[in-house]
Amino acid sequence: MRSLSGDLLLQRLGEQPDDKLHKRLYNAIRISILDGSLPPSSRLPASRDLAQELSLSRNTVLTVYEQLLAEGYVYSRQGSGTFVAETVPDSFLSTANYPVGDNGEQRRVELSKRGATLLHHASASPKQWGAFIPGVPDVNAFPHQVFSKIQARISRRPTPQRLTYSNQGGSPELQHALVDYLRVARSVRCSPEQILITEGIHQAIDLVTRMLCNPGDNAWIEEPGYWGIRNILRINDVNICPCEVDEAGMVPAEQAAGTPRLIFVTPSHQYPLGSVMSLARRQRLLALARNAGAWIVEDDYDSEFRFSGQPIPALQGLEADAPVIYIGTFSKTLYPALRLGYVVLPKPLMNEFKIAHAELYRGGHLLIQAALAQFIQEGHYTAHIRRMRLLYAKRRTFLTTLIEQHLGKQALSEFNSNAGLHLILNLPNHADDVAIAAAASTRGVLVRALSRYYMLPNARRGLLMGFACVPEEQMAAAFSVLLECIYSQES
Numbered sequence: 001m002r003s004l005s006g007d008l009l010l011q012r013l014g015e016q017p018d019d020k021l022h023k024r025l026y027n028a029i030r031i032s033i034l035d036g037s038l039p040p041s042s043r044l045p046a047s048r049d050l051a052q053e054l055s056l057s058r059n060t061v062l063t064v065y066e067q068l069l070a071e072g073y074v075y076s077r078q079g080s081g082t083f084v085a086e087t088v089p090d091s092f093l094s095t096a097n098y099p100v101g102d103n104g105e106q107r108r109v110e111l112s113k114r115g116a117t118l119l120h121h122a123s124a125s126p127k128q129w130g131a132f133i134p135g136v137p138d139v140n141a142f143p144h145q146v147f148s149k150i151q152a153r154i155s156r157r158p159t160p161q162r163l164t165y166s167n168q169g170g171s172p173e174l175q176h177a178l179v180d181y182l183r184v185a186r187s188v189r190c191s192p193e194q195i196l197i198t199e200g201i202h203q204a205i206d207l208v209t210r211m212l213c214n215p216g217d218n219a220w221i222e223e224p225g226y227w228g229i230r231n232i233l234r235i236n237d238v239n240i241c242p243c244e245v246d247e248a249g250m251v252p253a254e255q256a257a258g259t260p261r262l263i264f265v266t267p268s269h270q271y272p273l274g275s276v277m278s279l280a281r282r283q284r285l286l287a288l289a290r291n292a293g294a295w296i297v298e299d300d301y302d303s304e305f306r307f308s309g310q311p312i313p314a315l316q317g318l319e320a321d322a323p324v325i326y327i328g329t330f331s332k333t334l335y336p337a338l339r340l341g342y343v344v345l346p347k348p349l350m351n352e353f354k355i356a357h358a359e360l361y362r363g364g365h366l367l368i369q370a371a372l373a374q375f376i377q378e379g380h381y382t383a384h385i386r387r388m389r390l391l392y393a394k395r396r397t398f399l400t401t402l403i404e405q406h407l408g409k410q411a412l413s414e415f416n417s418n419a420g421l422h423l424i425l426n427l428p429n430h431a432d433d434v435a436i437a438a439a440a441s442t443r444g445v446l447v448r449a450l451s452r453y454y455m456l457p458n459a460r461r462g463l464l465m466g467f468a469c470v471p472e473e474q475m476a477a478a479f480s481v482l483l484e485c486i487y488s489q490e491s
């Protein structure tokens with residue numbers, strides 16, 4: 001039987017354009033190391049086994065292992081095998097995804113240190129649709145007809161203001177619509193001038209970091225937490241301080257960790273574990289931020305989807321003039337490719353951030369923003385969210401039942417609140433969740449390894465499973481494939 005890394009490499013061999021076997025194998029292993037499919041310290045199969053699994057000569061495998069060894073991608077331990085290096089040498093980072101050419105030369109591109117760091121830690125998945133992709137809503141359920149009618153109406157005779165650059169923070173109609181929506185749905189306190197429309201939360205995090213952090217400043221992030229924040233902080237030379245998460249949300253770091261400049265939290269539904277930040281923790285964090293002169297960045301990415309109990313109000317609205325930069329997105333409520341999100345800026349940051357946004361990104365898309373404003377004002381937005389809440393709640397129940405039936409209740413994380421677009425499937429501490437996710441992906445099932453959301457060692461093992469975009473009739477088959485990958489990793 002083939003090993004999981006054998007399966008992965010076999011698939012990647014097929015993707016390599018080169019006709020020389022040793023180059024294809026070299027590229028397949030190197031790319032798997034660089035993109036994390038073969039994680040640091042993992043053991044490569046013995047050369048004899050791999051040769052057999054891939055139907056190659058043992059010499060070919062040995063030659064490739066030696067090349068990777070000489071270049072520092074792997075190291076060997078006498079008597080116990082070949083292992084992936086802990087850190088890939090810097091000199092290779094700039095060539096991360098460039099395959100070897102005919103003459104054996106790598107097609108080198110000189111990247112900046114920033115660019116190389118960005119690529120080295122790149123985590124966005126190339127596959128964005130299918131069971132059980134986490135965090136993706138059911139984009140097929142979006143009322144395209146209603147939206148396109150509104151868009152057509154608005155686009156028929158557009159004013160010049162809607163066809164030129166946006167430098168007032170976005171469409172005024174959308175800013176007004178959001179103030180009403182956020183007050184009612186999320187208990188956020190703000191006026192229209194405080195709203196800045198961005199191309200999603202990602203862009204908002206980039207802007208906040210660039211505008212508020214100097215190199216060497218400290219930013220607290222949740223551990224585990226959203227990977228997208230880490231890379232933005234890294235390339236801005238911000239000192240990242242991971243803070244543990246428990247059932248009451250982020251546990252503020254000890255004083256020794258350094259005074260924070262930014263504190264990134266997901267208080268309403270911790271990403272990815274799912275806990276809700278307690279009132280006491282919220283008050284403590286607010287007091288701490290005020291004393292430290294820090295800003296809390298509240299990422300409220302999917303709070304609309306809470307399937308039982310009361311909605312959890314935003315941290316931003318807890319106190320007047322709270323030191324909170326609130327960010328939200330339409331990626332989860334509508335669809336990710338819309339690339340629309342918003343920042344609620346504290347008044348002292350309002351004008352500076354709008355100018356900076358216009359300087360950095362040259363905002364636009366005002367017609368679609370105006371259409372979205374009408375979509376919200378005519379009630380279609382809240383109606384869509386209500387419909388999706390029912391749909392996702394049913395899908396979540398279906399998936400949790402499947403998990404309980406096959407793996408028992410303990411396989412469901414104790415943090416999973418009845419909310420959001422994904423849940424966490426617990427795996428034992430010795431399980432290799434990265435290898436399971438890689439094996440599942442080669443068989444068309446998409447999950448993400450929980451350990452990848454941690455920065456420090458001793459990460460919990462588990463899988464993030466999205467249920468929102470998976471119709472019940474597709475779940476059982478995809479789940480059986482995943483079970484096979486889990487069991488074959490254990491054996």
Ligand SMILES: Cc1ncc(COP(=O)(O)O)c(C=O)c1O
Binds near residue numbers: 199228330331
């Ligand atoms: C916690 C969290 N924040 C932010 C985002 C990104 O949002 P956007 O698509 O608006 O950039 C995601 C996307 O998955 C997320 O999970």
